[in-house]
Amino acid sequence: MSFINYSSREINCKIVYYGPGLCGKTTNLQYIYNKTSPDAKGKMISLATETERTLFFDFLPLSMGDIHGFKTRFHLYTVPGQVFYDASRKLILKGVDGVVFVADSQVERMEANLESLDNLRENLEDHGFDLDKLPYVVQYNKQDLPNAAPLDELKNLLNPTGVPDFSAVAVSGDGVFTTLKAVAKLVLLELKKRR
């Protein structure tokens, strides 16, 4: 849930990166962390297994500039993508303001993408959220791989409602900031609309 603090003049929002295991959620945050100047970011926290799979969440606090004297601060979280971490995944969605669905573009991961998308919708509903009413963007990651499915197929399958979507190669950073800015913008526009 966004938190507007008139005392410290801050607008705080929570963005969650969701998607199947190994799709590149953590890689998105790592790239953002590496490319952001020290004064605009806090520490990145990764609660991960020994094999660097997300165990609970990654967390990265980020400032994205001022509007009318208010600092905009975004708390970026990733969920653990592995299926059996569902209980933890659900906890991370609590109070979310915007969602990035990171899809793995590889053909053989299509079922995992669809399963994760269904799971996102269900877990949001448990918190009383409707994915269709939430600031939400889709990222087709791993576009560099030879077994990546064609974009129009990905769009058809994973973005039937036509929300803003982006192709990406998170390891090299392609599309990473485009995705982040798109969702951050939707979140602020939604906050404004609610007022």
Add this chain to the structure above:
Amino acid sequence: MEVLYEEQYQAIQATVERLYQDSNAMAILLIDKNGQEIASAGEIEGLDTTSLSSLTAGNVAATGGIAKLLAEKEFTGQFHEGEHTNIHISIVAQRIILVVLFDQRTSLGLVRLRVRKASKDIQTLLEEMSQQQQQQSKPSIFEEITDADIDNLFNDD
């Protein structure tokens, strides 16, 4: 907590300061359940309160998840003992997390006692705040912000 106005912040901050004094703690942190820091007092220089807030909220969420599995309403608090620093975590009004960091200058008993009093005070403040916010809708910063302002924020680079 969705919006916090200056006067409300001052009232909460005063309560947190008082708890800091009365409990002889090292530091106090008030966090919402989503991990956003609301107020703090004490020796917080050198303390990464943003990380601490997010991890504590994650911890409380996980513990709450465990409670649910065991059909417990909620575990009311947690206490972790370190070599130099102890941490006492409790939940106020089911939605705010109160963290007390303390060392051998005080005792768990005193901390517990003062936390109980401060929790009541914070709960009262929260109730007043939600009444106020229902009665009078204050001007929002988002009345001044235009869609173009939001566009501009993301166009500069």
